[in-house]
Amino acid sequence: MRQSKLFAPTLRETPAEAEIISHQLMLRAGMIRKSAAGMYTFLPLAQRVIGKIAKIVREEMDREEGQELALPIVQPAEIWKESGRWEVYGDEMFRLVDRHKREFCLGPTHEEIITTVVKNDIRSYRDLPLRLYQIQNKYRDEIRPRFGLMRGREFIMKDLYSFDLDEAGLEESYQAMYRAYTKVFTRCGLKFRPVEADSGAIGGNVSQEFMVLAEAGEALILYCDACNYAANIEKAVSKVPVASGGTMVPLELIETPGQKTIDEVSAFLKVAPEQTVKTLFYGTGDGYIAVLVRGCDQVNEIKLYNSLGGKNLYLASPEELHEVYGLPVGYVGPVGLDEKITIYADNLVKEMHQVVVGANREGYHYRNVEPERDFVNVNYTDLRTANPGEACPRCHGHLQQVRGIEAGQIFKLGTKYSKALGATYLDEKGQSQLMVMGCYGIGVSRTMAAAIEQNYDANGIKWPMAIAPFQVHIVAVSADQLQVAADLYKQLNEAGIEVLVDDRNERPGVKFKDADLIGIPIRITVGPKGLAQGEVEVKYRQTGAEERWPLTEVTTRAASFIRQCLSENR
C-alpha cells in the first residue's frame, strides 16, 4: 500500500483525552477516532490489525472444532427475562424498543440466544458436543467508559459457547479452549498468563482469565515463582502461617481509650496487627452481616459476594451500625453481637489465638480472645485478599505480583443457562438431560490495545510481527528514490509480504517519526547513501537493531526474518 493513499492521519501531539499509552498511540498513529464516549471508528491501520487477530482466533477456534456462526446483535427481551438476566444487567445493558414497542437489547453477551438456538434444533445425544462461536460487536453501557479500547461501550469480541453431554464433556471443551487461547495469544506474540478467576455475572464456578502482562493493566495478578499457580487478585489464595497459641487464658476486657484503628490498637497494646481481628459490617438489603479478617488483611469483596451466593452487598459505615444497633464507632467486635447478625470469618481467623478484638463498648477491647471459644454463629471461609510475598497455596514457592490486561476468559457454566432456558437432549436411554455448557471470550479489540501496552517505546508502537498492520515499511528518503522504492515494493509484494511504502512528499524526519509511531516491524530506508553502494538501511522496530542489506537480498532477508518471527510463536 502506498502511504500517500493511506487514510492514517497521524498526530504530533497527544490528545488530552487519552489516559493510557495504547489509547494515546492509537489516536496518534491514526488508528482510531472517537465518535462518542466508549465508541470508536477503527481506521484502516487498526482494521488491518483487527483482521489479523481475528484470523488467528478463527484458525485456533476451528482447530478445536469450533464452528463459526453469527448471532443477532439486537436480541429480544423475552429470552433475557427467561434467564433472569434482563433485571440483573441493569443500566449496563443498552435497551431499545422497536416501532411495535417490543423490547430488545444490544447483546452484551450471547448465552441466552445461543442456548435458544441450540435447544430448538438439538434433540439427541448424537448431535453433541457442539462448539459454536462468532466474532462480533458487543455492547456494554459502562458508567465510565475510559482507557480507549480497554473499557469501551462498543467493542469486538470472539465468543464461543460449548454444549456437552456431561461434566466430562465440558472438561474436554474447557481444556480445548484453554489450548486454543494459549495458542492465540502465543501466536499474537504476546506475553501473557492464564490465571484463576472469579466467574462474575456470567455464572458458573470454574473460570480462567488470559492476562496480557502490562503495567497499565487494570488487573492485579498473583503468581507463584516456583510452580504455575496464578490467579486474579479477586480469586488468589495463599498459605499464611498463624502463630500457634500457648495456654488458653480467659477473655480480658481492657481499656483502650481513643484507640480505634488497628494500627492504634496494635501500638497501644503492643501486639502485631496479625494478632488482631477486625470486624466489618455489610448491608444485604434485609439486614447486616459481620465479616472478620485479621487486622492486617483486606476483605475480598468478590469472595464475600460469592460466599453469600451472589447477594448484593454494600460496606455499612460505622455510623450506620451505631444508628441501628447502638454499636460504638471504632470498638466493634464479634463477641456479644446481636444474634440476628450472622458472622462470616476468614479461615485464618479460626486458627488464631490470643487475639485482640473490639468489645462493642466505647473505649474498650478484648484481649486473649480465642475465636474457637469466644465467637459464636460463625461461617468460616476464604474471605481475605492474598498478598505478594505470601506462600503459594500449591507448593513451596512464593507469590509475586504483576499487572495484566484481561484479554480472554473461559468459563465452565454448567447447567445454569440450559436449566433456565430448557436446553435438553435425549440420552442413549431416551432420558431427557440438561446440556452442560461453557463460554469462552476473547476481547479482539482489547487484545489490539493490550498488544500496544506491552510493545511500545517513547517513539511509538512496536508491533509483534503476527499482528502488525504491515510487515515491512519502506521509506523513500526523497523523490529521487521513489522508483527504487516502488521496485522493492513490487518485489516484496510478489513474495507475499505486506508492505507499506512511504511515497509521501514529506521531509525524511517526518517520515521516520511516523514510521516509529506506526510501528511496523521492519523499516527499510531507501536513501542516496545506501543506494550508492547498492544497499538499503534496515531498522528492526522491536529491538532497534540496524543493518544494511544489499538491494538484491531485500526480499529473501525480509521473508526469512518474518518467517522466523512467526514460527517462534507457533
Add this chain to the structure above:
Amino acid sequence: MRQSKLFAPTLRETPAEAEIISHQLMLRAGMIRKSAAGMYTFLPLAQRVIGKIAKIVREEMDREEGQELALPIVQPAEIWKESGRWEVYGDEMFRLVDRHKREFCLGPTHEEIITTVVKNDIRSYRDLPLRLYQIQNKYRDEIRPRFGLMRGREFIMKDLYSFDLDEAGLEESYQAMYRAYTKVFTRCGLKFRPVEADSGAIGGNVSQEFMVLAEAGEALILYCDACNYAANIEKAVSKVPVASGGTMVPLELIETPGQKTIDEVSAFLKVAPEQTVKTLFYGTGDGYIAVLVRGCDQVNEIKLYNSLGGKNLYLASPEELHEVYGLPVGYVGPVGLDEKITIYADNLVKEMHQVVVGANREGYHYRNVEPERDFVNVNYTDLRTANPGEACPRCHGHLQQVRGIEAGQIFKLGTKYSKALGATYLDEKGQSQLMVMGCYGIGVSRTMAAAIEQNYDANGIKWPMAIAPFQVHIVAVSADQLQVAADLYKQLNEAGIEVLVDDRNERPGVKFKDADLIGIPIRITVGPKGLAQGEVEVKYRQTGAEERWPLTEVTTRAASFIRQCLSENR
C-alpha cells in the same frame, strides 16, 4: 468438515412462515434461524457463504483502492440532526438512549459518521481522493419485515464512501465502483444487470442498481433488447409515438352520463384511451396538485416525488376533492380548475391533440381538447411509468421486462453531506472547497438469498461454485465406505479443496436428500458398486449431470472443475 459434527439442522418440511424460495431453503438447509421478526441467526453453512461473498467484495473494493475500516454501529444523534436525517428516517430508524439519556441510533447507513470522520482529519487536496468501506450489520426497523433475508431488520452490508476533489473525481470513483460491482456479482456466479435507478432517501442524482435477476425479485426492470439501456421501473423512460393532430377544432362540451372511468368514456365516445388524459390529485399537506397522464398510462409516483423536489405526497380521493373544491367525482379535468391548483403533466400530454378530458361538471367531458391551447399553468415533465414493448429511449430497440433483486446500489451524492456537515478541503490555491461524495452499497446477506433465488430446483439449492459453503460433498453410502471417504476427504483437503463429508449414520436416501438440499456443487458418492470398480459416482448439482471418476483421479478432476468454474467468472 465432517457432517456428523456440523451444526446444520435440516428440515423435511417447509416452515409455514417462509414465503419465498430462498427463505424456505435457507431454513430447510439449516442455514438460518429466526430470533425475532426480520432478525436471523446465521448458522455455520450460511456463515461460510457470507464469508465467501465478503472475501470477494473485499478483494474487489481493495483492487479499486478501497480501504477497509469499521465505523460504529451505534451512532450519536447529533450528526443525524446536523444532516437533517434524524427526522427524515422516522420509524425506520432504531433509536435508543444510553444511561446518561444521550440519544443514539443503530446505523441504517453511515454517510453522517464517515463524513464526520473524514472532515475532522482531512485538510488538503493532497489527501484526496479517499474510498473507505466497511462490511457490517445495518439496521432498519421495517414496518413489515419479510421474505427472510430479503427485507430484514438486521442485515449485512458493504458500504463504501468516496470523497473526491470535484465532479470529475466523483465520476472516476463512481466508474471504479461500477467496475468493482460488476466484478463482484460476476465472480459470485450470478446473472445480474446494472440498471438506472432512483436515488431515493440517500440523496444525489445519479444512481444505478445491480439487480440479480430472479422471478421472486421485488423490483421490475425494463431493459432494451438492442442496446444496454436498463432501468428500474421507477426510473425507466421510453419513446412513445403520439398521433399528430389534424386541424385544430374548438373545444366541445359533451354529455357523458354515468361514464366515469377511462374505459367507460373511451368506449362511449369511441376514442382510444391513448386519446384521453386522466387527471389525478395529490395532497401535499399545504394544498393539492393535479397530475395529468394519458388515459392509458400510470403515474409514476417516484418521478412525481422527485419532480416536486422530494415533497411528501398522497393520492387524494375523488371524495376529498369533491369536499374541498366541489369537483364532481369521475368528471374532473384540467380545464377551468381552481387557480391554486398547480398542474403537473407528463411530457407526452404536451404532444397530444384532440383529446378527451373530464369537464369538472357532473356527466360531462370535453373533447377536441388541445393541451397546448387549453391547459394553463402546466409543468411538463416525465411522470409516466414506462411499459414493456415500448421503444428504447436510446436506440431502435424495444423494452423488455424482467424481475430482479436489488443486491447493490451506487450513488453520486455530490455535496449533500459535505455541505450539511462541513466537509471541506483546501485546494491548491488555499481556497476552501466542499468534498464531492459518492456512496456504494452491497447487501451481503441479501446477495446470499438472491443467489438462491436464481439457483435452485425442487430438491434444494444449487450454489454457484464461488460462494458455495463447500466445494465438494462426499457421501459415504454406508459405514463400510467411511474409510475410503475419509481418505478422499484428506486428499482433497490437502489440495486446498473445501470438502464436507457425510459420515453420519443415516440411510443413503436421507444423505442424498440433504446433499441436494444443501446444494454443494460437486457430490461424490462413495458406494459399494463404484468402489468395486475403483470408482466413485459424481453428480454436478448445477446441471444434474453424472459421471464416474476413478478413485485415483478424484482430486485432479475435482480441482480442475473447480478451477474452471471460478475462472469462467473472473
